[in-house]
Amino acid sequence: MTRPDPRKTAALSAALSGAVDLGALKARADAARQAAAAPASAAAAPADTGSSVPWIVDVTEASFQAVVEQSLQVPVVVLLGASYSPESQALAATLTRFATGSGGAWILARVDLEQAPRIGQAFGVQSVPTTVAVAAGQPIDAFAGPIADAELSAWIARLLDALRERLPGIRAGEARATGVAEEEVVEDPRIVAAEEAFEAGDYVAAQGFYEQILASEPGNELAKEGLAQARFAERAEAVDPAVIAKADAAPEDIDAQLAAADAEIAGQMVDEAFSRLVSAVRRVFGEDRDRVRQHLIGLFELFPADDSRVASARRALASALY
Structure with missing residues (x-):
């Protein structure tokens, strides 16, 4: 073959x-x-x-x-x-x-x-x-x-x-x-508690568990990924999909741009969300620019580091900033 x-x-x-x-x-x-x-x-x-x-x-x-x-x-x-x-x-x-x-x-x-x-x-x-x-x-x-x-x-x-x-x-x-006994695969009970809270829809509690882990273990990758997912899930649960049209009609409305990007990510419109926020970075300055940049970086954390869409958006963000 x-x-x-x-x-x-x-x-x-x-x-x-x-x-x-x-x-x-x-x-x-x-x-x-x-x-x-x-x-x-x-x-x-x-x-x-x-x-x-x-x-x-x-x-x-x-x-x-x-x-x-x-x-x-x-x-x-x-x-x-x-x-x-x-x-x-x-x-x-x-x-x-x-x-x-x-x-x-x-x-x-x-x-x-x-x-x-x-x-x-x-x-x-x-x-x-x-x-x-x-x-x-x-x-x-x-x-x-x-x-x-x-x-x-x-x-x-x-x-x-x-x-x-x-x-x-x-x-x-x-x-x-x-041939290793399944019982020997030990799960971190703190991660388990966070995941159970997440699965129950208690995203605030899940964030608390992950933040406690990171307070003592800043390099815990599972906790970092879990915290990013829980924060996004809390926002996405409250976002109205109609905000996308609102943001398109009001490009100067930063709150609408951030919420629209969340709605697009939740709807599997990943490239559109990234492009929206990179464009916003190009249009605004000062605290607003940093706010959009931080939000976009937070969305990057929802995906594997080698995701081609993230890599492309990171390059576009660097170009917009510098």
């Missing part, structure tokens, strides 16, 4: 970022379950595994959302293939072999597009096989076509490295894979 065209791979990953309407697929699946009068517990169950390994699943349209929800804990590698495609079958065999030994550090979700075409439509699949990595409910990387085993292994390794500090199930799965 040969390496896919990197230009096509990059384009596919970029196209998927923030563009996949998984919610619409969930709505169709929910409607199908209701029509079939399925028990409520069935909606929460993952797909029929088709395997004795619980982290390898064969996905249907009705079960896909339940699998996506597991991406809050570990990455989900979605293989979109078809039974008529030899390349799909070969890639499925390799991914299945890799997933079997993963300990559940990631989930393999196998999709037969002949049986579940709407999943392919949701991802905008142009050819089979297509492989998509999903984390925290959103596609984050993808490639089309076959790929050499060594390159596939490296791709999965990069995925786990990028997400290990963000998705709590990765380390537990790796511990299972290496």
Whole structure:
């Protein structure tokens, strides 16, 4: 097998970022379950595994959302293939072999597009096989076509490295894979308390927990990331999406610009939010400029340091300032 065209791979990953309407697929699946009068517990169950390994699943349209929800804990590698495609079958065999030994550090979700075409439509699949990595409910990387085993292994390794500090199930799965008892993977109870407050929607309490950690450990990266997320979640919860139109109509209104940027980030309009605040930096001076700059830097902290959108916006910000 040969390496896919990197230009096509990059384009596919970029196209998927923030563009996949998984919610619409969930709505169709929910409607199908209701029509079939399925028990409520069935909606929460993952797909029929088709395997004795619980982290390898064969996905249907009705079960896909339940699998996506597991991406809050570990990455989900979605293989979109078809039974008529030899390349799909070969890639499925390799991914299945890799997933079997993963300990559940990631989930393999196998999709037969002949049986579940709407999943392919949701991802905008142009050819089979297509492989998509999903984390925290959103596609984050993808490639089309076959790929050499060594390159596939490296791709999965990069995925786990990028997400290990963000998705709590990765380390537990790796511990299972290496024979280390799961109990030996000790979680910081302070981080756990903060995350529980965040998940309960108590963003103020979550901020308090993270701030206490940082008071004694200023270099704690998990606490830094968590604090940024909690602060943004508190703001985003209160923001009115209509503020975007208000900000467009009043470019001199700094409060509106900051709130609009938050609304755009919450709506997956990342480039628009960054561009809005960089433009504001160019227009204002003094305390207002520093206020916009600090807000933009705070938004940068919501994303991985190597996110290309952040890198581009940082360059634009430097140009606007100097």
